[in-house]
Amino acid sequence: MAVQNNGSSESFIKIPEIKFTKLFINGNFVDSISGKTFETIDPRTGEVIARVAEGDKDDVNLAVKAARDAFDNGPWPRLPGCERRRIMMKYADLVDEHAEELAALDTIDAGKLFSWGRTMEVPRAAELLRYYAGAADKIHGETLKCQESFKHTRCSEPIGVVGHITPWNFPATIFFMKVSPALAAGCTMVVKPAEQTPLSALYFAHLAKQAGIPDGVLNIITGFGATAGAAISSHMDIDKVSFTGSTEVGRLIMQAAATSNLKSVSLELGGKSPLIIFDDADVDKAADLALLGGEICVAGSRVFVQEGIYDDLVKKLLEKAKAWVVGDPFDPTVDKVQFDKILSYIEHGKREGATLLTGGKPCGEKGYYIEPTIFTDVTDNMLIARDEIFGPVMSLMKFKTIEEAIKRGNDTRYGLAAGIMTNNLNVANTVSRSIRAGVIWINCYFAFDRDCPYGGYKMSGFGRDMGMDALDKYLQVKSVVTPIYNSPWL
Incomplete structure (x- = not known):
């Protein structure tokens, strides 16, 4: 961020x-x-x-x-x-x-x-x-x-x-x-x-x-x-x-x-992870989790919101984003190349017809600082919804049904992570089993643990870090066969 x-x-x-x-x-x-x-x-x-x-x-x-x-x-x-x-x-x-x-x-x-x-x-x-x-x-x-x-x-x-x-x-x-x-x-x-x-x-x-x-x-x-x-x-x-x-x-x-x-x-x-928020989710908590994106590959930068709470969530996000202090001297973007790349994607979003709800500009006279940026009216084919931006840019999209959420959540070349917010266990189980990603977080996000394998599907790569799965990456399996007593080979 x-x-x-x-x-x-x-x-x-x-x-x-x-x-x-x-x-x-x-x-x-x-x-x-x-x-x-x-x-x-x-x-x-x-x-x-x-x-x-x-x-x-x-x-x-x-x-x-x-x-x-x-x-x-x-x-x-x-x-x-x-x-x-x-x-x-x-x-x-x-x-x-x-x-x-x-x-x-x-x-x-x-x-x-x-x-x-x-x-x-x-x-x-x-x-x-x-x-x-x-x-x-x-x-x-x-x-x-x-x-x-x-x-x-x-x-x-x-x-x-x-x-x-x-x-x-x-x-x-x-x-x-x-x-x-x-x-x-x-x-x-x-x-x-x-x-x-x-x-x-x-x-x-x-x-x-x-x-x-x-x-x-x-x-x-x-x-x-x-x-x-x-x-x-x-x-x-x-x-x-x-x-x-x-x-x-x-x-x-x-x-x-x-x-x-x-x-x-x-x-x-890379990743372009969906955060799917259903009507029964707590709007305050959903807004807090949605704002956790930024310079991390699993960031929930595609935020799908069910239509029943869409307007309420937009208001809450705007309120919280404007309360953030921009340009803290110990949290800038890492370098000018990344800084320019993020600003370029923001301009793409504007040109393609997305609505800039808040942010979108650099700030401060020196360093690489960008305001937290939220786009609404984003469609799935827009560049800001397809590419990994790796910066404080969120795309908000409305959906109606669970089937639509699953289909659109999977409509990406990446498959690193996903978030689901719902109080309905059946919905949580159905969506978590249907989204093609290596890590699924339900009613939480960025909940990493050293015992939990981490890695992606599709163009998010292969192999797993953390957990005992990571140890296996650095081991070879060797078979040693020995004839035993009374073997015809002896």
């Missing part, structure tokens, strides 16, 4: 010293081979925070070499699960100890609310580490009954060297959504954080070394998708790529994986 609804200022936050701006390869912070750096920008002001090492293909090669050696010859995949657990628990404790500094880094680098980062995102990232640390010594195989003359053992082994490519909107959470299960499985890895938000990832690398994670297990390459990201996706010595970001880039990663070594790929991509 580009606003905060309590009007409080967080200008008391002490801007942290920027300690880590180099690549992290094989346990050391190093300059890029080319010597290039790039600017990371404070979205509150548009000013440069620091210059960060710009990694490219040569640096990725070094990082992959370190990760491959750590996997093939190092201790991490061979440690008892209880020892990996111990180290990961220490890592989580260090993240907690430095939560204030980490949250402040994401505030100046990504426009994240400091209070949210300090009390929610960074502590939850540490809990993700602990969750998967607890799984590290519970990766079991099984013995299967085959033909009488054979013993068949099913083993689970780490998949190898993993490339993680992460987005800018939740730098801490998504870093550990990917790194934690891969560490627990015994993998080694190369992480490319978003070029907009490199600072906390580099700090996490520093803490990993302090925790005792062996050199080469976790490597960080800061840089751009077209160079560093592409090199990871196509690298012949990377066994898996896990990516969160746009559908367009997801396609490129799949192509690169297919034309290199057919590496495994998991993708969490």
